[in-house]
Amino acid sequence: xxxxxxxxxxxxxxxxxxxxxxxxxxxxxxxxxxxxxxxxxxxxxxxxxxxxxxxxxxxxxxxxxxxxxxxxxxxxxxxxxxxxxxxxxxxxxxxxxxxxxxxxxxxxxxxxx
Amino acid sequence: xxxxxxxxxxxxxxxxxxxxxxxxxxxxxxxxxxxxxxxxxxxxxxxxxxxxxxxxxxxxxxxxxxxxxxxxxxxxxxxxxxxxxxxxxxxxxxxxxxxxxxxxxxxxxxxxxx
Numbered sequence: 001x002x003x004x005x006x007x008x009x010x011x012x013x014x015x016x017x018x019x020x021x022x023x024x025x026x027x028x029x030x031x032x033x034x035x036x037x038x039x040x041x042x043x044x045x046x047x048x049x050x051x052x053x054x055x056x057x058x059x060x061x062x063x064x065x066x067x068x069x070x071x072x073x074x075x076x077x078x079x080x081x082x083x084x085x086x087x088x089x090x091x092x093x094x095x096x097x098x099x100x101x102x103x104x105x106x107x108x109x110x111x112x113x
Numbered sequence: 114x115x116x117x118x119x120x121x122x123x124x125x126x127x128x129x130x131x132x133x134x135x136x137x138x139x140x141x142x143x144x145x146x147x148x149x150x151x152x153x154x155x156x157x158x159x160x161x162x163x164x165x166x167x168x169x170x171x172x173x174x175x176x177x178x179x180x181x182x183x184x185x186x187x188x189x190x191x192x193x194x195x196x197x198x199x200x201x202x203x204x205x206x207x208x209x210x211x212x213x214x215x216x217x218x219x220x221x222x223x224x225x226x227x
Contacts, residue, residue, distance in 0.1 A: 004156070033213055042117075042202050042217030043157070056212035090156060094213045100145050100164075100206050102213060104156035 004105035006091050012111045013081050021076045021108045025093030031055070032074040033102065034066060035090040043090055049074055050097040078110075086112045115140045115216045117203050122221035126193055134188040134201055134221055136177075142208025146170075146179050146186040147215065151200040160188075160201070193225045 005024045013019050025032050031050045035043035045058035049068035063079040072093075078085055088109050092102040120135040138146065148160040148170070161170035166181035175190045186203060200220045207214040 031213060040219070042204075042219050043215075045214045045216070048212045048214060050212070056207070056214055058214070092157075092213075097212050098210050099213055100147075100162065101159060102157075102215065104158070106154065106156045 004091055004093050004103050006089075006105040006108050008108060009106070010109045010111075012113060014113050015081055015083060017081050017112075018077065018079045019081060019110060021078075021089050021091075021110070023074045023076070023091030023093075023105060025072045025074065025091075026103050029093035029095055029103070030072050031094045031097045031099065032068055032072065033092045033094070034074070034076045035092065036060075037088040037090055037107070038084075039087070046076070048097065055097050081112045083112050086110060115144070115205060115208070117205055117216055117218035119203050119218035119221050123224060124221060125224045125226065128195055128225055128227055129192045130225075132188070132190040132193045132197075132223070134203075134223070136186045136188065136203035136218060138184050138186065138203070138205050140184075140205055140208055140216075144205040144208040146177070147204040147206070148175070148177055148186070148188050149202045149204060149217075151202065151220070153199070157202065193223070195225045195227055198223055198225045 033048040034046040037043040047057040088107040145164045149157040161172040163170040163179035202220045203218040204215045
Protein backbone atom coordinates (compact mmCIF):
# COMPACT_ATOMS: atom_id res chain seq x y z
CA UNK A 1 0.00 0.00 0.00
CA UNK A 2 1.19 3.51 -0.74
CA UNK A 3 1.89 5.88 2.12
CA UNK A 4 0.95 9.52 2.57
CA UNK A 5 2.65 11.73 0.01
CA UNK A 6 2.92 15.51 0.06
CA UNK A 7 3.99 18.00 -2.56
CA UNK A 8 6.01 20.05 -2.96
CA UNK A 9 8.68 19.16 -0.42
CA UNK A 10 9.99 22.71 -0.21
CA UNK A 11 8.48 26.06 -1.16
CA UNK A 12 9.58 29.67 -0.90
CA UNK A 13 7.02 32.48 -1.04
CA UNK A 14 6.93 36.16 -0.23
CA UNK A 15 4.69 37.89 2.26
CA UNK A 16 1.18 38.53 0.95
CA UNK A 17 1.25 35.70 -1.60
CA UNK A 18 -1.00 32.65 -1.63
CA UNK A 19 0.12 29.02 -1.49
CA UNK A 20 -1.44 25.62 -2.13
CA UNK A 21 -0.04 22.46 -0.59
CA UNK A 22 -1.13 18.99 -1.67
CA UNK A 23 -1.53 15.64 0.02
CA UNK A 24 -2.40 12.17 -1.18
CA UNK A 25 -3.74 10.03 1.62
CA UNK A 26 -2.90 6.41 2.25
CA UNK A 27 -4.93 3.92 0.25
CA UNK A 28 -8.30 3.22 1.88
CA UNK A 29 -8.19 6.27 4.16
CA UNK A 30 -11.10 8.74 3.95
CA UNK A 31 -9.90 11.28 6.53
CA UNK A 32 -7.13 13.83 6.20
CA UNK A 33 -5.73 16.18 8.84
CA UNK A 34 -3.33 19.06 8.43
CA UNK A 35 -0.81 20.23 11.01
CA UNK A 36 1.59 23.16 11.20
CA UNK A 37 4.97 22.50 12.85
CA UNK A 38 7.00 25.61 13.57
CA UNK A 39 10.73 25.22 14.18
CA UNK A 40 11.37 23.66 17.57
CA UNK A 41 7.69 23.14 18.29
CA UNK A 42 5.24 20.27 18.16
CA UNK A 43 2.70 20.02 15.35
CA UNK A 44 -0.44 22.10 15.78
CA UNK A 45 -3.79 20.93 14.41
CA UNK A 46 -5.12 23.12 11.59
CA UNK A 47 -8.18 21.17 10.48
CA UNK A 48 -9.49 17.77 9.43
CA UNK A 49 -11.53 16.68 6.42
CA UNK A 50 -13.78 13.65 6.41
CA UNK A 51 -15.50 12.63 3.17
CA UNK A 52 -14.98 16.09 1.65
CA UNK A 53 -16.40 18.01 4.64
CA UNK A 54 -14.46 19.91 7.30
CA UNK A 55 -14.68 17.95 10.55
CA UNK A 56 -12.93 20.00 13.20
CA UNK A 57 -10.70 23.04 13.11
CA UNK A 58 -7.91 24.31 15.31
CA UNK A 59 -7.09 27.87 16.28
CA UNK A 60 -6.11 29.13 12.83
CA UNK A 61 -7.53 32.15 10.98
CA UNK A 62 -9.89 31.80 7.99
CA UNK A 63 -7.06 32.51 5.54
CA UNK A 64 -6.12 28.87 6.17
CA UNK A 65 -8.58 26.82 4.15
CA UNK A 66 -8.75 23.34 2.73
CA UNK A 67 -10.36 20.98 0.32
CA UNK A 68 -10.79 17.25 0.12
CA UNK A 69 -11.52 15.60 -3.20
CA UNK A 70 -13.63 12.53 -4.03
CA UNK A 71 -10.47 10.40 -4.15
CA UNK A 72 -9.74 11.70 -0.58
CA UNK A 73 -6.65 13.64 -1.58
CA UNK A 74 -6.49 17.08 -0.04
CA UNK A 75 -5.22 20.63 -0.41
CA UNK A 76 -4.26 23.22 2.15
CA UNK A 77 -4.52 26.82 0.95
CA UNK A 78 -3.05 29.77 2.78
CA UNK A 79 -3.87 33.31 1.64
CA UNK A 80 -2.09 36.55 2.47
CA UNK A 81 1.03 34.78 3.72
CA UNK A 82 2.75 36.18 6.79
CA UNK A 83 6.31 35.62 7.96
CA UNK A 84 5.04 33.52 10.88
CA UNK A 85 3.50 31.06 8.42
CA UNK A 86 6.99 29.73 7.78
CA UNK A 87 6.83 26.14 9.05
CA UNK A 88 6.69 22.48 8.14
CA UNK A 89 3.17 21.54 7.08
CA UNK A 90 2.24 17.96 7.76
CA UNK A 91 -0.60 15.97 6.32
CA UNK A 92 -1.90 12.87 8.07
CA UNK A 93 -4.49 10.36 6.94
CA UNK A 94 -6.58 7.91 8.92
CA UNK A 95 -9.10 5.19 8.16
CA UNK A 96 -11.96 7.31 9.48
CA UNK A 97 -12.65 10.47 11.43
CA UNK A 98 -12.56 9.01 14.92
CA UNK A 99 -9.55 6.80 14.26
CA UNK A 100 -6.64 7.65 16.47
CA UNK A 101 -3.87 6.07 14.41
CA UNK A 102 -2.60 8.70 12.01
CA UNK A 103 -0.18 8.13 9.15
CA UNK A 104 1.92 11.20 8.45
CA UNK A 105 3.58 12.40 5.30
CA UNK A 106 7.09 13.86 5.30
CA UNK A 107 5.74 17.38 5.06
CA UNK A 108 6.14 20.53 2.99
CA UNK A 109 8.67 23.05 4.27
CA UNK A 110 7.28 26.53 3.59
CA UNK A 111 9.48 29.58 3.89
CA UNK A 112 7.88 33.02 3.73
CA UNK A 113 10.30 35.88 3.02
CA UNK B 114 -7.93 23.57 26.80
CA UNK B 115 -6.06 20.33 26.39
CA UNK B 116 -2.28 20.51 26.59
CA UNK B 117 0.84 18.36 26.75
CA UNK B 118 4.04 19.30 28.56
CA UNK B 119 7.31 17.57 27.83
CA UNK B 120 10.60 17.88 29.66
CA UNK B 121 13.11 20.29 28.22
CA UNK B 122 15.77 18.95 25.92
CA UNK B 123 17.91 18.02 24.16
CA UNK B 124 18.96 14.74 25.72
CA UNK B 125 22.29 13.11 24.93
CA UNK B 126 23.00 9.57 26.08
CA UNK B 127 25.61 6.92 25.50
CA UNK B 128 24.58 3.69 23.80
CA UNK B 129 22.99 1.17 26.21
CA UNK B 130 22.03 3.89 28.71
CA UNK B 131 18.57 4.00 30.30
CA UNK B 132 16.15 6.53 28.87
CA UNK B 133 13.30 8.40 30.53
CA UNK B 134 11.44 11.21 28.78
CA UNK B 135 8.80 12.89 30.93
CA UNK B 136 5.36 13.85 29.67
CA UNK B 137 2.40 15.27 31.57
CA UNK B 138 -0.96 16.31 30.21
CA UNK B 139 -4.07 18.35 30.94
CA UNK B 140 -7.33 17.24 29.39
CA UNK B 141 -11.05 17.22 29.96
CA UNK B 142 -12.45 13.75 29.63
CA UNK B 143 -10.43 10.64 28.92
CA UNK B 144 -8.07 10.99 25.99
CA UNK B 145 -5.82 8.34 24.53
CA UNK B 146 -2.11 9.04 24.90
CA UNK B 147 0.61 8.59 22.31
CA UNK B 148 4.31 8.80 21.67
CA UNK B 149 5.32 9.70 18.14
CA UNK B 150 8.88 9.68 16.79
CA UNK B 151 10.31 11.81 13.99
CA UNK B 152 13.52 10.65 12.36
CA UNK B 153 15.53 13.21 10.35
CA UNK B 154 13.86 14.01 7.03
CA UNK B 155 10.85 11.80 7.75
CA UNK B 156 7.27 12.25 8.88
CA UNK B 157 6.03 11.38 12.34
CA UNK B 158 5.56 7.72 13.13
CA UNK B 159 3.45 6.27 15.90
CA UNK B 160 5.74 4.64 18.44
CA UNK B 161 3.19 3.49 21.02
CA UNK B 162 -0.19 4.33 22.50
CA UNK B 163 -2.38 3.72 25.54
CA UNK B 164 -6.12 4.20 25.53
CA UNK B 165 -7.09 4.14 29.21
CA UNK B 166 -5.72 4.50 32.71
CA UNK B 167 -3.06 1.96 33.74
CA UNK B 168 -2.64 0.73 30.16
CA UNK B 169 0.96 0.20 29.12
CA UNK B 170 1.96 0.85 25.54
CA UNK B 171 5.12 -0.79 24.23
CA UNK B 172 7.05 -1.05 20.97
CA UNK B 173 10.69 -1.56 19.93
CA UNK B 174 11.79 -1.77 23.57
CA UNK B 175 10.07 1.50 24.50
CA UNK B 176 7.33 1.55 27.15
CA UNK B 177 4.95 4.12 28.63
CA UNK B 178 2.18 3.72 31.21
CA UNK B 179 -0.98 5.87 31.28
CA UNK B 180 -1.06 7.29 34.83
CA UNK B 181 -4.34 9.09 35.44
CA UNK B 182 -3.52 9.95 39.06
CA UNK B 183 -0.39 11.86 38.05
CA UNK B 184 -1.64 12.79 34.52
CA UNK B 185 1.59 11.42 33.10
CA UNK B 186 2.79 9.20 30.25
CA UNK B 187 6.56 8.97 30.63
CA UNK B 188 8.54 7.17 27.93
CA UNK B 189 11.22 4.67 28.98
CA UNK B 190 13.71 2.36 27.34
CA UNK B 191 16.15 0.17 29.17
CA UNK B 192 19.02 0.32 26.67
CA UNK B 193 19.09 2.92 23.90
CA UNK B 194 20.80 2.47 20.55
CA UNK B 195 22.33 4.96 18.15
CA UNK B 196 19.39 4.29 15.83
CA UNK B 197 17.01 5.69 18.48
CA UNK B 198 18.36 9.19 17.82
CA UNK B 199 15.30 11.21 16.79
CA UNK B 200 12.74 13.74 18.03
CA UNK B 201 10.08 12.30 20.35
CA UNK B 202 6.62 13.82 20.76
CA UNK B 203 4.03 13.06 23.40
CA UNK B 204 0.43 13.62 22.27
CA UNK B 205 -3.16 13.17 23.34
CA UNK B 206 -6.31 12.60 21.32
CA UNK B 207 -9.53 14.58 21.24
CA UNK B 208 -11.38 13.25 24.32
CA UNK B 209 -14.75 13.71 22.61
CA UNK B 210 -13.76 11.30 19.86
CA UNK B 211 -15.39 13.57 17.28
CA UNK B 212 -12.29 13.70 15.15
CA UNK B 213 -8.71 12.51 14.96
CA UNK B 214 -7.21 15.72 16.31
CA UNK B 215 -3.99 15.24 18.26
CA UNK B 216 -2.52 17.76 20.70
CA UNK B 217 1.27 17.49 20.75
CA UNK B 218 3.96 18.53 23.16
CA UNK B 219 6.98 20.50 21.94
CA UNK B 220 9.07 17.42 21.36
CA UNK B 221 12.47 16.48 22.65
CA UNK B 222 15.57 15.65 20.65
CA UNK B 223 17.40 12.50 21.68
CA UNK B 224 20.98 11.93 20.55
CA UNK B 225 22.63 8.60 21.31
CA UNK B 226 26.37 8.41 20.90
CA UNK B 227 28.29 5.16 20.29
